[in-house]
Amino acid sequence: MATIPEKNSSLSDEHLVAKYKKSGDLQVLGSLYKDYMPLVYGVCLKYFKEPELSKDAVMQIFEQLIEKLKNHEVKNFKSWLYVLSRNFCLMELRKSKKMNIVNIDDNFVESAPLLHHDDNDTKEAQLVLMEKCIETLTEEQKWSVKLFYLQQKCYTQVADVTGYDLKKVKSYIQNGKRNLKICIEKNGE
Known part of the structure; x- marks a missing residue:
């Protein structure tokens, strides 16, 4: 060596x-x-x-x-x-x-992981619901949320990839997160 x-x-x-x-x-x-x-x-x-x-x-x-x-x-x-x-x-x-976007609370996307290993069915149901709710977002919100939270892009990277203005990206992410939370709370059990 x-x-x-x-x-x-x-x-x-x-x-x-x-x-x-x-x-x-x-x-x-x-x-x-x-x-x-x-x-x-x-x-x-x-x-x-x-x-x-x-x-x-x-x-x-x-x-x-x-x-x-x-x-x-x-x-x-x-x-x-x-x-x-x-x-x-x-x-x-x-x-x-990042990976626990399924536990709904005030911090929604940044929430702590689920604590019990027997929650797999619940976790799967929440993921399915999350996917359905993501599809209800506007195209701009959907893109921005997926890039920011799921692909871990920063605001400027999201703006570069999508071509959206940086201020618009921040708005799309904030509104998308809020709309996802509303959708999940409305459709959850």
Whole structure:
């Protein structure tokens, strides 16, 4: 297994980024990333509050970095890496909350998971009802809600995919969520 070479203090972050983009050499990227691993770990620990999960995230962020750094113009690596790390953590937290859209309460889509394993029939019925209610939404609301909650796109990504104005996207998601809740409460048992 190759070891990560020590970062040469005479080589700036910008130089190492340029060298990695040109060569694709993972040792160059590893040398650059090594100095920032404590920063990335700190960001992850702040969001996840679990050391082991945070350590795993540090490695996952490095894996993302391999491709993302090739495709982005980076002026200040440290700041860019901080934002990348924060966004990674937020998306992971969002994913962990995402899959229980079936439990209806004031937080509707972001609600906590069902607690009992014998609720499978109830969960299935709620999913079927959810699918039916999604079909009752306007086309704009349906698209926006599906992209935002089910595909975990952010507002700007939903706007990019649909071509809708960003303010309209926010409105479609908010109104769609409210309409889904009304539909489910009206048609639920």
